[in-house]
Amino acid sequence: MPKGTVSSANRRTDIISAAIEVFAEIGYYRATTAQVAERAAISQPYVYRFFTKESLLVETLEVSWQRILHAFQRVIDSSSPDQLELGFIRAYEEIMTSHRSEILLQMQAQTIQDAPIRNAMRHGMSQVQQLVRDAFEQAGIADAAARTSDFLARGMLCNVAMAMEMPELMKKR
Secondary structure, three states, X not given: OOHHHHHHHHHHHHHHHHHHHHHHHHOOOOOOHHHHHHHHOOOHHHHHHHOOHHHHHHHHHHHHHHHHHHHHHXXXXXXXXXXXXXXXXXXXXXXXXXXXXXXXXXXXXXXXXXXXXXXXXXHHHHHHHHHHHHHHHHOOOOOHHHHHHHHHHHHHHHHHHHHOOOHHHHOOO
């Protein structure tokens, strides 16, 4: 691969990483591509070489959903059926800790009505739902669809507890 191509690919990744942080910190609507460029230590026109602001948010969301899907797939590949759900929980907890900004970004994006962003959110959530439901079904878990729904709902509560810094929401009684 030519040197410029590698550099461009790395810069694209740098822009996405910077955008995740900026959007999560100050919100999509308040954030500017100039702030993303500054965080990535590049010029604003260079950001526009790759993205519009909207396409940048869509790309950051795709990155965050792929992280969850890959983590869950690793659980499926390495867990016994009786440890599957616990494995998913631990994998998600790790993502919440190590990639907090991505989760905050997803939470914000849930309220954005722009079609490309809404589609990215729907697609990501649908992929996670399908992966979990299929894994539960293959593991022989009774009522896999309801268990999947409960699992996803609990994950949303985890997101709220993390965002609001209220771990007591997650304590089992």
